[in-house]
Amino acid sequence: MKARVHVMLKNGVLDPQGEAVRHALGTLGFDGVNGVRQGKVIELDLADGTSEDTINEMCEKLLANTVIESYSVEVV
Amino acid sequence: MKARVHVMLKNGVLDPQGEAVRHALGTLGFDGVNGVRQGKVIELDLADGTSEDTINEMCEKLLANTVIESYSVEVV
Numbered sequence: 001m002k003a004r005v006h007v008m009l010k011n012g013v014l015d016p017q018g019e020a021v022r023h024a025l026g027t028l029g030f031d032g033v034n035g036v037r038q039g040k041v042i043e044l045d046l047a048d049g050t051s052e053d054t055i056n057e058m059c060e061k062l063l064a065n066t067v068i069e070s071y072s073v074e075v076v
Numbered sequence: 077m078k079a080r081v082h083v084m085l086k087n088g089v090l091d092p093q094g095e096a097v098r099h100a101l102g103t104l105g106f107d108g109v110n111g112v113r114q115g116k117v118i119e120l121d122l123a124d125g126t127s128e129d130t131i132n133e134m135c136e137k138l139l140a141n142t143v144i145e146s147y148s149v150e151v152v
Contacts, residue, residue: 018118034121043094044109045111
């Protein structure tokens with residue numbers, strides 16, 4: 001089975017990477033870019049039957065820094 | 077309008093970050109993790125009416141390195 005985990009900085013946490021992208025898009029002539037947030041996507045190839053609880057545990061323990069990041073799990 | 081861009085390394089391109097995550101999950105006692113690929117997700121807050129072509133152009137010019145990365149655009 002495959003699962004996809006999105007890890008994004010929480011709202012209110014400064015995102016310098018996203019800000020750099022926003023600025024660069026403006027420099028390249030793309031108007032109307034009001035905001036950019038950059039996060040991670042992690043695609044896991046797991047043994048069949050792995051529960052969503054286990055995947056959440058992986059996120060809590062390793063994949064996301066839950067102090068500043070939120071995550072969402074999607075089984076695909 | 078909001079758009080979400082996923083940027084992943086193409087198949088066959090070595091992904092050391094993903095490999096490190098896979099190894100770390102094993103060390104933490106999670107069995108059955110056969111593979112991990114790590115990519116980027118970029119959330120764009122754009123002016124209404126921005127076309128998907130424009131977003132694709134942003135990807136080609138800045139967001140993805142199309143030599144080794146593939147991208148997908150999702151308007152949300």
